[in-house]
Amino acid sequence: MKKKYKAIIIGGSAGSYQVINKILASFSYQLSIPVFLVLHRLKHVRSGFVESLNLKSKISVKEPFDKETVKPGIAYLAPANYHMYFDYGNKITLSTEPMVNHSRPSLDLSFMAAAYIYQDKLLSVILSGANKDGAKGMEVIQKFGGTTIVQDPLDCQVPAMTKGTLDLIRPDYILNSDRIIEKLKYLLT
Amino acid sequence: MAFYELSVRKIKELEQIVKEKYGIVLSNFATIPLRRKIEKSLSFFNLNSIEELITIVNSDKIGKEDFLLSLSSVATEMFRAPSVWRFLLNEFSKTVAENNNYRIWFPLCAGGYELFSLITLLKILDVEEKVEITINCLSTEKSNLLKKGEILIDKKILEISKLNFKRFGIKPHYDWESIFYENDERLIFKEKIKTKIKITKEGVFMPPPFMQDIVVYRNIMLDYTLKYSYEIIGNIVKKLKKGGLLIIGEKEKILYLQEYSLSAINENDGIYKKK
Numbered sequence: 001m002k003k004k005y006k007a008i009i010i011g012g013s014a015g016s017y018q019v020i021n022k023i024l025a026s027f028s029y030q031l032s033i034p035v036f037l038v039l040h041r042l043k044h045v046r047s048g049f050v051e052s053l054n055l056k057s058k059i060s061v062k063e064p065f066d067k068e069t070v071k072p073g074i075a076y077l078a079p080a081n082y083h084m085y086f087d088y089g090n091k092i093t094l095s096t097e098p099m100v101n102h103s104r105p106s107l108d109l110s111f112m113a114a115a116y117i118y119q120d121k122l123l124s125v126i127l128s129g130a131n132k133d134g135a136k137g138m139e140v141i142q143k144f145g146g147t148t149i150v151q152d153p154l155d156c157q158v159p160a161m162t163k164g165t166l167d168l169i170r171p172d173y174i175l176n177s178d179r180i181i182e183k184l185k186y187l188l189t
Numbered sequence: 190m191a192f193y194e195l196s197v198r199k200i201k202e203l204e205q206i207v208k209e210k211y212g213i214v215l216s217n218f219a220t221i222p223l224r225r226k227i228e229k230s231l232s233f234f235n236l237n238s239i240e241e242l243i244t245i246v247n248s249d250k251i252g253k254e255d256f257l258l259s260l261s262s263v264a265t266e267m268f269r270a271p272s273v274w275r276f277l278l279n280e281f282s283k284t285v286a287e288n289n290n291y292r293i294w295f296p297l298c299a300g301g302y303e304l305f306s307l308i309t310l311l312k313i314l315d316v317e318e319k320v321e322i323t324i325n326c327l328s329t330e331k332s333n334l335l336k337k338g339e340i341l342i343d344k345k346i347l348e349i350s351k352l353n354f355k356r357f358g359i360k361p362h363y364d365w366e367s368i369f370y371e372n373d374e375r376l377i378f379k380e381k382i383k384t385k386i387k388i389t390k391e392g393v394f395m396p397p398p399f400m401q402d403i404v405v406y407r408n409i410m411l412d413y414t415l416k417y418s419y420e421i422i423g424n425i426v427k428k429l430k431k432g433g434l435l436i437i438g439e440k441e442k443i444l445y446l447q448e449y450s451l452s453a454i455n456e457n458d459g460i461y462k463k464k
Contacts, residue, residue, distance in 0.1 A: 065442040067219075067415045079440055081269070085221035091415075093219045094440050096269075096408045097262050099345070113221045116193040140193060 002187065003147065006121035007033055007070075007086075009114045011107035011137070013040035013129030015157025019177045020127065024057035024075060026181045031059055031188070035075040038084060038110040040103050040129065050077055066094040078105035085113040101133035107161075111137025120145030123187060125180060127151045129161025139168045147187065149173045149180055190231055190238055192224035199239040200227065206246050211253040217417040226260040226412075233259035257327055265408055267302045267309075267350035270439050271357040273407075273458045278310050278359075280434070284402070285316040294401040296393040296425060297409050298326035301340040302350065307405065308382055313363050317383035323397035325389050332388045338378045347376065393421055396428040404429055407459065408438035422449055426463060435461040 012020060016039060027035070041049060053061040053075070061075040070076065070090040078084035083095040083105050100106035107126070111134060114122055124141045126134045128151060142148050148171035153159035155176035165171065173183055200223070204215040215223055227239060234251070236242050245251055251259075268274050285291045295304055304324055311317045326332045334340055342350070351365050369376050389395065393406075404425050410418040418441075426449045429435060435451065437443070437459040446452060446461070454460040 063440075066411050066438070066440050067418070068442075082440055085219075087220045091219075093221055094411050095222060095225075096265050096411060096438075097225065112191070112193050116221070116224075140191075144193075 004121065005033055005123045005147075005188065007036060007114065007118050008123045008125070008184070008188075009036040009038065009111060009141075010125040010127065011038040011111065011129075011134045011161075012127035013103075013107075013131065013133070013158070013161055015128035015130075019151065019180070021053065021056050022177060023125075023181060023184065024053060024059065024061065026185065027058050028188075029058050029073075031073045033072050033188075034070045035059065036084065036086075036110065036114065037061070037075055037077045038105050038107045038134075039077065040105075040107075040133070041080050049080075053077065064092045064094070066092070068092050078110060080105075083109045085110065086117040088117065101131055103131070103133050107134030108137040112140045115141040115144040115146055118144075118146065122146035123149075123184070125149045125151070125184070126162060126165050127177075128156035128158050130158045131160055132164030134161055135164035135168050138165045138171065142169050142171070147172050149175060149183060151180060152176045190228065192221065192228040195224055195227055195239055199243070200224070203227065203239060203243050203246070206243055207256070210246055210249070211256060213253070213257070217414055218412055219414050222412040226262060229262050230256070230259040254327060254329065261299075261328075265299065265302055266346045266353060267306045268353035268357050269302075269407075270458060271353055273436065273439070273460065274306055274310065274357055276455065276458060276460060277307065277403075277436070278313065281310055281314055281316060285311070285314065285319050288402070289319055291316075291320045292397070292399055292401045293320060293322045293403045293405065294397055294425075294428065295322065295324040295405050296396070296421075297406065298324050298328070298331055298335070298388075299409065300342070300346075301326075301331060301335055302342070302346070303405055303407060304335070304386075305340055305376065305378075308378070308384055309368055311384055312368065312378075312380070313359060321385045321387070323387045323389065323401075325391055325393060325395070327390055327392070329390075332390070334375070335386065335388060338382045339375045341374055342371075342376045343374060347371065394424055396424065400430045401428050401433055402430055403434045403436065405436045407436060408441065410441050411438065419445075426451065429463045431463055433463045435463070437461070 063079045064076045085093040087093050150162050150171045153162045439459045450464045451461045454462050
């Protein structure tokens with residue numbers, strides 16, 4: 001029997017933009033759970049990125065405010081220069097804590113927070129990236145029973161992030177970007 | 190011990206003891222920020238478990254100030270969100286020069302970076318002496334440094350602060366080096382601060398006696414529950430003059446503006462005005 005997921009979290013850095021766009025374009029208009037996007041980005045650029053992601057996305061992409069109530073069928077992009085956490089009662093909490101792995105937002109912190117709040121009802125994907133941020137977070141997601149999908153390092157433009165994850169865990173799936181899209185569709189229907 | 194490993198029961202126990210010993214209500218923090226703070230506190234005191242933290246708090250081995258210091262994790266940098274500082278520079282150029290009792294309140298000192306950013310603006314406009322700043326700062330060490338016109342700043346934050354200042358775009362006359370110098374992880378104003386600064390050890394619920402023209406409270410409420418944030422906002426707004434400005438973080442949003450007699454000047458930058 002397939003799991004009933006409550007949230008999807010997707011992390012990436014260098015080389016992940018195209019794949020994120022493809023994933024967002026592949027979601028159903030009626031997606032019944034929220035999507036959290038944690039992507040390394042320039043901290044001083046506050047506009048333009050959301051708009052570019054929205055161009056091809058079938059679901060609405062937005063940067064949340066602190067304590068914003070999470071709604072299904074919306075992709076919440078971690079704002080530049082903030083960490084993104086989650087809370088009970090379907091809330092997002094932002095943070096200006098110090099950078100982790102030279103990153104704010106940090107994939108590790110968001111993944112760990114999501115794992116704690118959503119436990120085994122979390123579906124996670126880690127994509128191409130230039131450092132190991134996110135690897136430890138994926139390990140925690142697995143520890144809490146969440147489902148882990150890692151983009152095949154051979155399919156990544158920059159494989160450090162996915163290789164770092166595979167050094168730590170044996171994920172549920174290692175897939176290229178097209179297969180990730182198929183797998184998400186399968187797991188979410 | 191990582192934040193996601195802490196037991197709910199032990200956190201409740203810590204909350205109870207911290208409230209009894211120090212009068213600090215940890216349940217005002219949102220779930221993950223509180224867990225991150227406890228994780229940080231364990232690392233600060235070099236402890237392996239929350240049980241050990243509960244034991245040392247209970248045994249009076251650490252005082253309130255040290256405990257608060259151990260929880261502190263705010264890491265903004267100077268001139269964060271440069272557009273806010275451009276707005277303030279413009280605002281001060283219009284209002285401070287005509288006002289000899291311009292009052293600004295920082296209900297929490299955090300790293301002192303916001304205060305330093307603001308004093309820089311006053312220096313640039315040459316209106317330092319017309320302003321009185323009240324700052325609530327719980328740390329004795331930070332207070333002592335502030336009195337000397339210094340703040341502690343690590344290399345990474347300094348680097349980002351310089352970049353922010355560059356983006357802020359005051360040049361060529363006001364380059365960083367003409368305003369500050371650095372010494373032993375401290376950032377120091379080259380010229381003495383002429384603004385009258387009152388430092389109080391009280392918390393956010395002890396406002397200064399006079400009505401304020403501006404309150405700066407950016408990114409502090411991120412750590413708190415929504416309920417507690419609203420209590421704070423209500424308290425702060427009471428001390429704001431009619432037409433006074435409340436500056437919060439660009440990702441903090443006040444939902445019930447009417448209740449606080451506030452109107453949004455620029456929500457994207459967290460700037461509100463009291464009606």
